[in-house]
Amino acid sequence: MEKDNKIAVKQKAIFYWQEKIICHIKKVPTGFVNGIIKSELTNETFYWFEDQRIPGKEIRLFLDEIFDIKDYDEVVE
Numbered sequence: 195m196e197k198d199n200k201i202a203v204k205q206k207a208i209f210y211w212q213e214k215i216i217c218h219i220k221k222v223p224t225g226f227v228n229g230i231i232k233s234e235l236t237n238e239t240f241y242w243f244e245d246q247r248i249p250g251k252e253i254r255l256f257l258d259e260i261f262d263i264k265d266y267d268e269v270v271e
Contacts, residue, residue, distance in 0.1 A: 206263040216266040
């Protein structure tokens with residue numbers, strides 16, 4: 195099951211990277227980030243990612259940290 199999840203995460207990451215869409219990434223074991231994937235998978239270990247909380251600064255987001263990727267849905271109050 196874990197291998198299937200990694201394949202799905204890689205496929206979703208490619209889509210969000212190519213389309214430059216803001217995404218919501220659920221992390222393992224808990225937590226999340228919202229932002230834009232800025233690179234392909236590097237060295238089969240991480241993506242460069244721009245977190246919305248820190249515009250203009252890229253961080254490493256490791257493949258093993260990612261549980262799921264989906265569309266970012268901004269909550270407007």
